[in-house]
Amino acid sequence: MGKYLLSPLSVVVVLLCILAAVLYFKESDTSAGGRGYRGGATPVVTAVATLNETRQTIEAIGTAQANESVTLSVQQSGIVEALFFDDGDTVKEGQLLMKLDSKEEQARLKELNISLAEASRQLNRIQGLAQDNVASQQLLDEQQGQVNVLKAQVEVVESQLLELQVVAPFSGVLGYRQVSKGALLRPGDVMTTLDDITKIKVDFSVPETFFSVIERGLMIEATASAATGVKFNGLVSSVDSRIDPITRAFTVRAIIDNSDAHLRPGMLLNITVNGNTVQRVSVPESALIPSGNGHYVYIVGEEGKVSIRDVTIGQRLPGTAEVVNGLSEGEIVVTQGAMKLRPGSQVTATDKS
DSSP states (O other): OOOOOOOHHHHHHHHHHHHHHHHHHHHHHHHGGGOOHHHHOEEEEEEEOEEEEEEEEEEEEEEEEEEEEEEEOOSSOEEEEEEOOOTTOEEOTTOEEEEEOOHHHHHHHHHHHHHHHHHHHHHHHHHHHHHTTOSOHHHHHHHHHHHHHHHHHHHHHHHHHHHTEEEOSSSEEEOOOOOOTTOEEOTTOOOEEEEEEEEEEEEEEEEGGGTTTOOTTOEEEEEETTSTTOOEEEEEEEEOSOOOTTTOEEEEEEEEEOTTOOOOTTOEEEEEEEEEEEEEEEEEGGGOEEETTEEEEEEEOGGGBEEEEEEEEEEEETTEEEEEESOOTTOEEEEEOGGGOOTTOBEEEEEOO
């Protein structure tokens, strides 16, 4: 009888065939009805969808603005006669900051006051004569008219003198002084700036999906990279009545207390709006399976069979996510082992809710 020797290549081919057969039958056994271990069911970890009270928070970015801000200039052309401020001074409302040369107006006012005094003296004399029927009523009326005209002219010059002065329209902090004594100023020339920073305004954009959430009086928190570790509290003061049709967002304005003067206009602020408390169904984040532009979860139903459910996700918190639509309180979702499943699979669940 002859002996048959197998070549090494033949041995390898036989072993590969045996391995393929084993894998085939194992796959057939586990795929029938989605069955795995423990009596033919796939082991998974589950959690119960719970109803929790959560505070809706919205994050945004805004730029700090002064509560009141103005660029100071003059109303009439003139030469700077005196300056009463320096860079960065803190001033009070009505404080005198600058005077223009007013020699001509002062002389005109002096002349008018002399004429007014003489006209008033003549009016008193004529009134006395009119009482004795020596002066006519017409003469009295003419003199009274002259006095009134002079008084009006005095008021005009006094108004012109006031226009040659610059006073602080409100209390605040001045910017850099951009004029010097003796300079010729014209209307529109910048003298300095004035900002009221006791309060800071901040405008920021919010997606339209939160339009029903934002309302006046809501608390906000703000942080700035220039003030590390400091949180600033404020309130929503107004909400835009329109939504931008391009960005699908609307503008919100908040007022932040800045009595400590840590914030300055132009700073970038990170805003967190603390919305109202709402009740929402929550599940562990591990239960969410991305699908296109949305998410779905595996629901464990009666007799341990699973089904797919599309869900709409709201706010995400550390380890959990709010489900706006698609789930009800008490439903059981798969949190681990979902990759082995398909609709109709049989599972044995370990509840870790």
